[in-house]
Each structure stands twice: as C-alpha cells, then as structure tokens.
Amino acid sequence: MLTDQLARESIAHLPTPLERLPRLTAQLGGPELWIKRDDQTGLATGGNKARKLEFLVADALAQAADTLITGGAAQSNHARQTAAAAAKFGLDCTLALRGEEPSPVQGNLLLDRLLGADVSWAGDEPLAEAMAGTAEDLRAAGRHPYVVPYGGSNPTGASGYAAAMEELLAQCAERDVRFDHIVLASSSGGTQAGLMVGARALGYGGRILGISVDQHADALRERLAGLATTTAEHLELGLVFAPDDFAVEDGYLGRGYGVMGELEKKAIHTMARTEGVLLDPVYTGRAFGGLLDLVKRGEFDQQERVLFWHTGGTTGIFGYGEQVI
Numbered sequence: 091m092l093t094d095q096l097a098r099e100s101i102a103h104l105p106t107p108l109e110r111l112p113r114l115t116a117q118l119g120g121p122e123l124w125i126k127r128d129d130q131t132g133l134a135t136g137g138n139k140a141r142k143l144e145f146l147v148a149d150a151l152a153q154a155a156d157t158l159i160t161g162g163a164a165q166s167n168h169a170r171q172t173a174a175a176a177a178k179f180g181l182d183c184t185l186a187l188r189g190e191e192p193s194p195v196q197g198n199l200l201l202d203r204l205l206g207a208d209v210s211w212a213g214d215e216p217l218a219e220a221m222a223g224t225a226e227d228l229r230a231a232g233r234h235p236y237v238v239p240y241g242g243s244n245p246t247g248a249s250g251y252a253a254a255m256e257e258l259l260a261q262c263a264e265r266d267v268r269f270d271h272i273v274l275a276s277s278s279g280g281t282q283a284g285l286m287v288g289a290r291a292l293g294y295g296g297r298i299l300g301i302s303v304d305q306h307a308d309a310l311r312e313r314l315a316g317l318a319t320t321t322a323e324h325l326e327l328g329l330v331f332a333p334d335d336f337a338v339e340d341g342y343l344g345r346g347y348g349v350m351g352e353l354e355k356k357a358i359h360t361m362a363r364t365e366g367v368l369l370d371p372v373y374t375g376r377a378f379g380g381l382l383d384l385v386k387r388g389e390f391d392q393q394e395r396v397l398f399w400h401t402g403g404t405t406g407i408f409g410y411g412e413q414v415i
C-alpha cells in the first residue's frame with residue numbers, strides 16, 4: 091500500500107461504492123458514465139474530507155493534540171467533517187469561518203454546532219491568520235491545538251487521495267473496468283493532487299480532470315504541482331510534478347465561489363431525477379454541470395468510460411433551501 095508507512099485512523103467507510111449511471115448514460119447517448127460515491131464516506135454524512143482526516147487526525151493524536159482547529163466558508167463541508175472527527179476522538183474543535191454569522195443557522199453550520207464545535211467568525215481576516223491566531227490563544231491557555239489546513243490540503247491530508255486512487259484501481263481490477271477520464275470538483279487541491287500522486291505511482295494512464303470551483307486554471311495547476319510533489323515526498327515516492335501535468339477546466343466559475351447558478355441547479359436536478367443521487371450547490375453541482383456541458387460539446391468519445399468522483403457536500407443543499415428547486 092502506498093500509505094503503509096503513515097499513521098492512520100480508521101474513520102471513513104471504505105471502499106466507497108463504484109456504480110454505473112445507466113439512465114444518465116442512455117439519456118446522453120454516451121460516454122459510459124460511472125460514479126465513485128465519496129459522498130458515502132460517513133463522518134457526519136460523508137464527503138472527501140473523511141479520507142484526508144484519517145491521516146490528519148492520526149498526526150494530531152501523535153502530537154498529543156487536544157483541539158483541532160480549521161477554517162472555511164460558513165457552509166464548509168471540511169469544517170463539518172473536522173468537527174465530527176474531533177468529536178469522534180474526544181478532541182475539542184474550533185472553527186474559524188469566513189464572514190459574519192448568517193441567520194438562520196442551517197446546513198453545515200447547523201451540524202458544526204450540533205457536533206459541539208466552537209465557531210469564531212473571521213470577517214475579512216485571511217483564514218490562515220485567523221486559524222494561527224486561535225492556535226496562539228489556545229497555546230497561551232495551556233492547550234495543545236493542531237491546525238488542520240484549509241480544505242485539509244497538505245501532504246498529510248492529500249495522502250488520503252493517493253490511497254483512494256489505490257482503492258479505485260483495485261475495484262477496477264476486480265470488476266475488469268478501466269476509466270479513460272476521471273472528473274471531479276477541485277478547490278484547495280488535495281483531492282486532485284492526491285489522486286494524481288496515486289495515479290503516477292500506480293501507473294493509471296487515464297486523464298484526471300479537475301473542474302475548478304473557485305480559481306483560474308493557472309493558479310490551481312501551480313498549487314496542484316506543488317502539493318503533489320510534496321505529497322509524493324511525504325510518501326517517499328520520489329516523483330516530481332509540473333503544472334502542465336494537471337488537467338484543469340476553469341470555464342464554469344460562474345459568478346464565483348458558492349454562488350449557485352443555472353449550471354449547478356440543472357446538474358443537481360438532472361442527477362437527482364435521473365439517478366436518485368444528490369449533488370451539492372457549491373462543488374459537485376458545479377463539477378457535474380461542467381461535465382454535462384463537456385459531454386454536450388463532444389469532449390468525450392461515445393465509447394469512452396468517464397468516472398465522476400462524487401466528493402460529497404450534500405449537506406450544503408440545506409444551506410441553500412428553496413434556491414435548489
């Protein structure tokens with residue numbers, strides 16, 4: 091196993107299901123669409139952060155931490171899953187969330203509260219600074235905080251997705267299927283970078299296409315190359331990555347992060363009403379909307395097999411209420 095030498099806690103429900111999307115495939119007339127259900131990882135519903143937290147929490151425990159600190163948007167899935175992981179391991183949790191407290195409290199934020207996290211509102215302060223400030227205050231009070239970076243995207247967290255690629259390739263071997271393309275939502279980069287490290291290490295030759303939800307392609311590629319290289323180093327793989335190694339599509343940024351438009355709404359409806367699978371307004375709705383548009387534009391051959399890696403976030407639906415219907 092790629093990650094055998096790393097400390098790891100068992101948190102996620104693995105392996106996640108690998109399923110066909112037969113009705114959608116027929117409706118589109120190809121390519122053959124499949125889905126990897128990381129919305130089913132467990133940990134206060136599910137999502138991609140459960141895989142990253144297996145390694146991050148193990149690292150926090152090894153450092154004798156008593157508190158997890160992280161940050162994100164008000165409807166951060168990462169914050170919700172970090173709060174759940176803290177509860178599961180008897181740790182305290184402080185979340186630095188961007189902006190001011192919204193009203194009413196719902197969706198992920200409601201769950202953060204339910205899971206017992208302390209929430210501090212960062213206003214316009216950069217999240218990294220807000221998290222560092224919180225850590226400083228806790229240390230001064232004699233506590234032992236562990237800062238989980240934004241999105242869980244450092245080499246420790248991204249290792250979870252190198253392991254996820256290994257899991258997928260084992261499922262592919264077992265079921266005798268091969269994917270020409272893997273498509274996923276990409277933001278802080280840990281998921282795509284980790285998958286790419288696993289792909290390169292294990293010889294997966296298909297394309298891994300990140301649909302950016304919040305950054306222009308050049309900036310994201312740059313970040314992915316750095317993170318994949320340091321993750322490979324962390325796993326002692328001796329692989330080096332360049333920005334051009336990464337496939338990124340930034341044509342679906344719409345009106346910016348977290349602003350749900352027609353693309354996301356249509357994608358959420360299509361997936362829900364054709365396959366009974368829920369997507370979210372911020373990440374997977376945007377990424378799947380992009381994928382549907384790429385299919386329409388002839389980006390894939392009809393005979394090709396395309397895997398949509400569902401990264402979770404469905405709790406976010408409840409932060410948007412009737413906007414999604």
Ligand SMILES: Cc1ncc(COP(=O)(O)O)c(C=O)c1O
Binds near residue numbers: 138243370
């Ligand atoms: C549901 C969902 N999908 C995708 C992503 C993006 O993953 P990454 O930050 O690893 O690029 C996130 C990150 O917050 C997420 O919550």
